[in-house]
Amino acid sequence: MKTCLITGGAGFIGCEVSKLIENTFDNIIVIDSLHPQIHKSGKRPAQLSSKVHLYVSDVTDPIIWDEILSKWKPDLILHLAAETGTGQSLIESSRHANVNVVGTTQMLDALVRNDAIPNKIVLSSSRAVYGEGKWLNAEGMAFFPGQRSNEQLVNGEWDFENSTFLPMNTNNTVPMPTSIYGSTKLTQEHIISCWCKSFDVSYTILRLQNVYGPGQSLINSYTGIVSLFVRIAKQNQSIPLYEDGMMLRDFVFISDVAQAIHEVMLSENANGKVFDIGSGYGATIKEVAQLVAARYEAPNPEVCGKYRNGDIRHAQADISNTLASLNWSPKVSLNEGMNLLCDWIDGQLGE
Template sequence: MKNVLITGGAGFIGSNLALKLIFKGYSVTVLDNLSPQIHGDNPEETSPLFLSIKDKVNFIRGSVTNIADWTTALKDQDAIIHLAAETGTGQSMYEIQKYVEVNINGTALMLDLLVNSLHTVKKVIVASSRSIYGEGKYVSEELGVVYPTHRYAESMDRADFEVKYPGSSTLTLVATDEESKIHPSSVYGITKQNQEQMVLTVCPSIGVAGVAFRYQNVYGPGQSLKNPYTGILSIFSTQIKNGNNINIFEDGLESRDFVYIDDVVEATILGLESDTANNQVFNVGTGVATNVLAVANGLVKNYGINVEINISGNYRLGDIRHNYADLTKIKNLLGFTPKISFEEGLKEFTKWVNTQEIQVDNYQKSIDEMKSKGLYK
């Protein structure tokens, strides 16, 4: 397989992946709409992400919701890496139609063409997400393994942010494996679950290999600093560089698995090149839970800019408390082990941010939008 189509290939993951594939000798086509939320208002002139791949790929400015764009992009392709999606759990809760149209219907268009037209595609890799799990996996002293549902406003209003499970006293967080319960707590998570299921259901039925990667929280150099809706490292960085204080939700102890972009690219290429990956789903992360307060403190220390870190007790409906990845399957089947620790990755990320133009801090706008919808408390 030498001809690879990357949808969303001008985005953060996509552009890094495209450059690595080109280095390895692949011919890369990118289909991307250059969304202003990610790339700014004049992306073909000013977006660092787009400029990093400009003239190195066959670039098609178009949308995965447009069948003509898909038809053009699919010509002579051996594989599709389907990354194009609206991202962000909070925004998905009030821009529901847009998330469904891009994430679900865009994927349906791709699969419809693969089923009903002549093509040369042999493999489809779809970017899934840890968000499909909802809350992570826990062990109850009384009940064994349990999967708590979403938390309730009544508890969080009392600053009680930890998850509960009926009939259980103490819950211990453990790594979430691929066999864990899927119960997303946001529209974004629902759309990613749908994408994954469609690809893994349709592709094998027509002789095309399907692979789904459930990415954890991806970060690193090149991450959009313009997007106030997703990526807490970039959001916090833009606030710090503007000299603005950081407002941390809940009690700051909510945790995520932060995985460095180079490790994500490596895992994805392993899935492309290995037949062992065919028709499988894999977690991609570090297998380490890092809390949000530690992220904020690490960023402030690395930038050397003294801003206040305020633990506000505010919260967003639809957010989960904890989740980190069990990597046993991807290690055993694909030989993948993450190479970059969070401390190392954070240094590389902040070093890169220091070379970038300081962006306007639009984070409060995103908070105001959620507050107006009753989703931010």
Template sequence: MKNILITGGAGFIGSNLALALIEKGYKISVLDNLSPQIHGENPDQTSPLYISIKDKVNFIKGTVTSRSDWEKALKNQDVIVHFAAETGTGQSMYCIEKYVEVNIQGTAIMLDILANKEHQVKRIVIASSRSIYGEGKYIHPELGAVYPNHRVEEDMLAGDFEVKFNGIGNLRLVATDEESKIHPSSVYGITKQNQEQMTMTVCPTIGIKPVAFRYQNVYGPGQSLSNPYTGILSIFSTQIRNNNEIQIFEDGLETRDFVFIDDVVAATILGIEKEEASGHVFNVGTGVPIDVLEVANSLIKAYKIDVPVTVTGRFRIGDIRHNFADLTKIKKRLGFEPKVYFNEGIKRFSAWVLEQEIQEDKLSLSLEEMKSKGLLK
């Protein structure tokens, strides 16, 4: 299985994976539409990720919503790594048709072609997301493991941001395993759930071995510093370097599992190469929750720029409170161990950021857009 197609392969994860696979001797094709939101208006000059791969891969500029682009890209491929997607929970709540078209319809076209035309694809790795879980897994003092529904807006307006289960708030957060309840709280999460389920359901019926990775919050050198819709580390970094105040949502104690790009690439390669991955879904993270205040303060320290941090109490509809990965399955089945934890990852990420040009801080524009849609309170 030497020929690998990476959709969205000019993006953050895709380009890093492409370069790593080329070093291992694979022949890589990339299908990517070079979205201006990610790559800028002139990718040949404004997209380091695209520049890093364009002369090393068979690059196909196209979109996963086009059957003809898929048919061109699928020729002679042994493996598909399907990363191409609209990303970001907030934006998905008002760009609904776009997210469904790209994420769900794009995946459906791929599977439809594979189900009805000749091909040599033997394996598909689908990029799922921790967002499909919605809120994470908790232990109830009487009921044991529970999966709380989305938080109530009235509670959050009153400054009560913690999750509750049947009105009970005394819950203990634990790691979310792959058997946890699937109940996404955003359109983005719904589309990633659909992508995963379609792939894992259809592939075995047509002789293709599927693998799904539920990635946590991926970060590291190379991620977009200009996209105000995704990537809290990038957003905070741009604010700090512009000497702008960091405004923290909720009470700043909401947590995420931040996983370094090198570890994500390593896990994904295991999914491509190991037979033990076939037919399984895996969490990819570090298994360590980090709160947003710690993120902000760590970046301020790393850049040595003292900007004010304000905990605003504002919140976005669709945001979850906590989620971090249980890695038991991927460690046992694939031998994956994260090697770069948050303190080291922040050092590497911030060192890279300081080598880049300072980007315009566009966060306020994205927040005004969300506010106008009733999604920012």
């Protein structure tokens, strides 16, 4: 394939992918707004491949799309551009909807307008589309509990009574978002799938779990819980644990995510499918906080009882379908990945 266009390609995932595909495509085009919430300096990230043609602009701007597509006709598009703050999306709903939904439709309209229909689109979606996911009740019957009410959270009723969480799987977990962010990502999925089917374009959707690792933003308070824990521990403070600290999260290392994206870019077997991308291991937030605290000899993490509306209780991927369908598997364990991230953060902070 000749030309790959990546939206949001100067971000955490985009930079990692750009290095991985340097020799896969003749041209790599990136459009990214370099939003100050992620890119403090507003300059081209050093981690971005030198082979990338970077356009600093917003995906919602039809003018920049016409400028890009008049010059470049992408064979493949990797759609990463998105506002990603789960909690932030509740108070900045329009911003999230504009970038995630309107940004996607502006891209698709521009592709048609400029006679630049690609062969394939790969969408980076999120586990947030599942919401609370699927659970088993005391009788062993599966059910979808939906969003936890504000009353539940105020009363500290973190779990669904006498019920057990089941890992998320595209084949049997019905998407039921509990945040504006998750809702916009599910909308992205629907938009991409129906547009691609109408224009005979191949597509693949990846529902990513909690991506972490070197290169993630250290200034964005709405994403990257691990980097937040590191900053607290390095100040010799106790890491506060929201709820009871026993929420499950599936932390998947950045290099594993980039490899998964690269695989589906090239795999015809991935066309028209939705995959869960995670480590397959559900770590409690307490476990992660304890790993970080031990690394920096900080005080033990302590439950603070706070919570965030829109947050889900548990998130863990069932990656069995992904492993069976793709030539891919996660390689980096949580312990190894945490140490690699901490080493990188120490280097960034000059310590």
